[in-house]
Every structure is written in C-alpha cells, then in structure tokens.
Amino acid sequence: MVFSSIYFVFVFLPIALAAYYLVPKRGKNIVLVAASLLFYAWGKPENLIFLLFSVLFNYLTGLEAGVLKKKGAVRAMKVMLAAGCAANIFLLAVFKYIAGSMPLGISFYTFTVLSYLFDLWQGRAEVQVNPLSFLVYVTFFPKVTSGPIVQYADMEKQLRERELTRKQLYSGFSLFLVGLFKKALIADSLGAAFSAVTGSSMSVLSAWLSMIFYSLQLYFDFSGYSDMAIGLAGMFGFRFDKNFDHPYLSKSMAEFWRRWHISLGNWFKQYVYFPMGGSRVSGGRILINLLTVWVLTGIWHGNTLNFLVWGLYNGAFVILDRWVLNKVMKNVPSVVRILLTDLAAFIGWVFFFSSSISAAFRHLSFMFGQSPVGFADSTALFALRGNLVLLIIAVIGSTEIPSRIWNGLITENRLKMNRSLATGIAVCGNLFLLVSATAAMLSGTYSSFLYFKF
Numbered sequence: 322m323v324f325s326s327i328y329f330v331f332v333f334l335p336i337a338l339a340a341y342y343l344v345p346k347r348g349k350n351i352v353l354v355a356a357s358l359l360f361y362a363w364g365k366p367e368n369l370i371f372l373l374f375s376v377l378f379n380y381l382t383g384l385e386a387g388v389l390k391k392k393g394a395v396r397a398m399k400v401m402l403a404a405g406c407a408a409n410i411f412l413l414a415v416f417k418y419i420a421g422s423m424p425l426g427i428s429f430y431t432f433t434v435l436s437y438l439f440d441l442w443q444g445r446a447e448v449q450v451n452p453l454s455f456l457v458y459v460t461f462f463p464k465v466t467s468g469p470i471v472q473y474a475d476m477e478k479q480l481r482e483r484e485l486t487r488k489q490l491y492s493g494f495s496l497f498l499v500g501l502f503k504k505a506l507i508a509d510s511l512g513a514a515f516s517a518v519t520g521s522s523m524s525v526l527s528a529w530l531s532m533i534f535y536s537l538q539l540y541f542d543f544s545g546y547s548d549m550a551i552g553l554a555g556m557f558g559f560r561f562d563k564n565f566d567h568p569y570l571s572k573s574m575a576e577f578w579r580r581w582h583i584s585l586g587n588w589f590k591q592y593v594y595f596p597m598g599g600s601r602v603s604g605g606r607i608l609i610n611l612l613t614v615w616v617l618t619g620i621w622h623g624n625t626l627n628f629l630v631w632g633l634y635n636g637a638f639v640i641l642d643r644w645v646l647n648k649v650m651k652n653v654p655s656v657v658r659i660l661l662t663d664l665a666a667f668i669g670w671v672f673f674f675s676s677s678i679s680a681a682f683r684h685l686s687f688m689f690g691q692s693p694v695g696f697a698d699s700t701a702l703f704a705l706r707g708n709l710v711l712l713i714i715a716v717i718g719s720t721e722i723p724s725r726i727w728n729g730l731i732t733e734n735r736l737k738m739n740r741s742l743a744t745g746i747a748v749c750g751n752l753f754l755l756v757s758a759t760a761a762m763l764s765g766t767y768s769s770f771l772y773f774k775f
Contacts, residue, residue, distance in 0.1 A: 322363035323770065324497075324549045325504045327762050333360065334553075341557060342485070350453045350480075353461060353557065360462035361425070371424040372460060375412075379405060379434040380455045386441055387448030402442045409435055418624045426466035428621060432588055433459055437473040439592045445474040454480040463553035467546055467772045469564040469584035472591065476559070483558035493555025495747075498754040500548025503541045504770070505761040507718060510711055511538035518704040524694040526701035528687035534708070535674045536667040537715040540569065542771045543582070569666070569719045572658040573646060574638035577666055585621075589614045604644075611643075612636055622673070627681050631672035638665055 322329055337356040344352055362369040382405035389398035413431045416423040437458070440446040449455045457480055464471060515534035518527050547564035554561045568580035578586055597610045619632020650658055668685070675681035717723070729735045731747050
C-alpha cells in the first residue's frame with residue numbers, strides 16, 4: 322500500500338484514525354501495530370516474514386544486552402550488540418548485493434533497528450522490554466518503507482506517552498495533503514516529462530532537460546513522501562523532525578547535504594562520523610571520516626558502481642567545501658552560489674538515475690556537446706514548450722516562497738483577518754490540495770515512490 326492511493330486516503334487512513342482515537346490508551350499501540358502490519362503486507366505479504374524476523378531478532382538482542390548490563394558484564398554486552406549489528410548489516414548486504422531483490426523498505430527498517438542497538442551501546446536509551454512498543458518503533462507505517470529514519474533515542478519516550486490534540490491532528494493532516502500534492506501533481510508530472518525526453522541518444526538540450534526534470538522530480542517525490550510520513554505521524558500523536566529543508570536553496574554542497582534527507586545524514590553522523598572522531602581529530606582523520614561516510618552513503622543507496630561514484634562525488638564536494646571552496650566562494654553573491662551548488666547537485670543525480678556507470682558518463686557526454694543528435698531536436702523543443710509552466714511551478718515550489726506566503730497569510734495573519742475568515746481560507750486551501758491530488762490519483766498517472774527501490 323502507498324500513501325498516494327485512493328484506497329489509503331479514503332479507506333485505510335480514516336479507519337485507522339477512527340480506531341486509534343476510539344480505543345482507550347492501553348489499546349492505541351495495538352491499533353498502530355495492526356494497522357502497520359496490514360499496511361506493510363498489502364500486496365506482497367511474504368515481505369512481512371523478513372520484517373517480523375528483524376523485529377524479533379533485535380528485540381531479543383536488546384533484551385540479552387540488558388541482562389548482561391545488569392550483571393555488570395559490560396564487555397559481553399557490547400560484544401552482543403556488535404554481533405547483532407553485524408548480523409543486521411550482513412542480512413541487508415545479502416539482499417542488496419547478492420539476492421538481486423529486496424523486501425520492501427529493508428534499507429530503512431534495518432537502519433531503524435541498528436539505531437536501537439547503537440543507542441543501547443552509546444547509553445542514549447534503555448532496553449525496550451515491551452514487545453508492543455518495539456513493534457511500533459520498527460513497523461510504524463508512516464516510516465517503515467521509506468523513512469524518515471527516526472533514531473530510537475528520539476522516539477523512545479513517545480512510544481509510552483504522546484499527546485493527542487485537535488490542533489496536532491489538523492496540522493498533521495494539512496502537512497500530509499501538502500506532501501500528497503507534491504507527489505501526485507508535481508513529482509509524477511515531472512517523472513512523465515523525464516521519461517518522455519530521456520533515451521539512449523539525446524540532443525544536448527534533451528540531456529540537460531532530462532537531468533533537470535529528474536532532479537526536481539526526486540525532490541518533490543521524496544520530500545512529498547517525507548511530508549506525508551511526518552504529517553501522518555503527527556496525526557497519531559508522534560513528533561518527527563523535518564526531513565528536507567529547501568535543499569535547492571543551499572549555498573554549498575555541505576549545506577545541501579545538511580538540508581537533504583536530514584534523517585539519513587543525522588544517522589550517519591551519530592553512528593559513524595562521531596564515533597570515528599568526527600571533526601575533533603586531525604585534518605587527515607577528518608578526511609578519512611568524511612570519505613567513509615560518503616562511501617557508505619553511496620553503497621547504501623544501490624549495488625552498482627554508479628552509486629559508489631555518486632557517493633564519492635558528493636563526498637569530494639563536501640571535503641572541498643570544508644577546506645577550499647568556503648574561502649574561495651566567500652564573497653561570491655548568494656544567488657550565484659546557489660546556482661553553482663544546484664548545478665553540482667544536479668550533475669550528481671545523473672549517476673543516481675543512470676542504470677550503470679557507462680550510461681551515466683554517456684549522459685554527461687551528451688550534456689557537454691558530444692551528442693550525435695546535435696544541440697536541440699524536436700523532442701527537446703516539444704518537451705521544453707510542453708513543460709515550461711511545470712518547470713516554473715517546480716522551481717518556485719522548491720523555494721521558501723509558498724510556505725512564506727501561506728505562513729504570512731494564515732499562521733501570522735499579517736492581513737489582520739478575523740479568525741473565521743483565516744480558518745475558512747485554510748480549509749479551502751486544504752480542500753484544493755485534496756481535490757487536486759484526488760483527481761491526479763484517479764487519472765491513473767501514478768508512479769511508485771523513487772526511494773522504494775532503495
């Protein structure tokens with residue numbers, strides 16, 4: 322099941338919410354687990370075997386670690402946790418690099434359970450003895466398939482106590498609708514444009530348009546998913562941090578990666594970069610630490626060489642930003658820095674969407690003048706004319722302009738409207754998002770979330 326489907330929006334979600342709010346406090350986690358397992362198993366129930374195995378294995382590993390800690394056997398506890406981490410990583414590697422196919426969301430829920438074991442190791446959290454609470458942490462349907470990757474220490478208290486308010490329910494639903502609109506209206510339209518202009522032989526303009534369409538599609542697809550996930554979590558009383566912060570407004574690649582897929586970046590910082598010494602070590606060690614993080618980031622995303630190259634490419638920019646580019650670009654106008662950062666990020670996405678490393682370099686060669694078709698062909702010109710409005714909307718939508726207008730109009734009420742009028746405008750805005758997204762879903766133009774394959 323996916324968020325951007327008629328069945329989820331109009332059947333599954335209302336029933337899950339009704340059951341959750343109607344049952345007493347002690348039954349809420351039961352409702353969440355039942356809803357999450359149904360959501361995950363929908364369409365391919367066999368995937369549930371691997372998810373439940375991961376839950377059971379890591380729950381028992383945590384319990385055993387807790388027993389050893391109580392006995393004062395700290396070293397044995399760490400050996401147990403290290404073995405548990407190694408087993409999880411091994412299983413993920415088998416599916417990702419050997420089996421050729423993966424259970425849905427395994428990259429995300431593996432990092433979820435690893436967070437639990439690492440937090441026990443680092444002393445950031447206590448052992449979870451309640452199996453129901455642990456099931457909620459791992460299987461919670463808003464995040465199980467594509468994140469955000471919520472660290473256990475950040476969710477531990479919410480598994481026991483969470484506040485349910487009308488305001489949180491409404492704001493969560495509003496954010497869900499924003500994400501649904503991003504996915505169903507913008508991302509899927511950009512995906513269709515990308516498919517139409519991309520081929521084995523492209524003009525220079527086609528290659529550039531292809532890169533731009535995909536880069537914007539990926540942003541709206543994944544940030545839309547994240548908005549939906551965070552909004553859904555809010556509707557059930559959980560508070561998750563934002564996963565995207567207008568990354569295409571970044572002035573450097575280092576800043577870009579602080580704004581893009583924030584939960585994954587924080588995961589690598591907390592469990593890889595900081596334990597290796599972070600930035601508190603010598604320059605040479607910092608270089609090694611950063612390269613390690615980016616190699617792991619690349620291979621986490623995919624099992625082909627182009628993902629490793631993509632990781633090293635971005636790591637190189639982050640390293641250059643730290644020691645060279647920040648000083649060189651210090652006095653360059655902000656707009657120029659943003660455009661150069663976006664260009665670097667967009668070129669990196671070529672390695673991301675290409676089927677192989679050779680396909681990526683072939684695409685880049687088309688972009689930089691080695692096209693057998695010439696600078697512009699009829700396909701490129703037709704795609705540009707037909708999608709110019711979509712491109713303008715996507716570019717504006719990737720900035721802070723929409724949120725600033727909305728916040729100024731509704732949240733801050735700068736026009737000094739009475740409360741009823743402001744509420745009416747907000748309701749109409751949400752209704753527009755819902756109707757537009759529903760029309761798009763009914764039109765049959767749905768495409769799966771890009772991050773499902775990772």
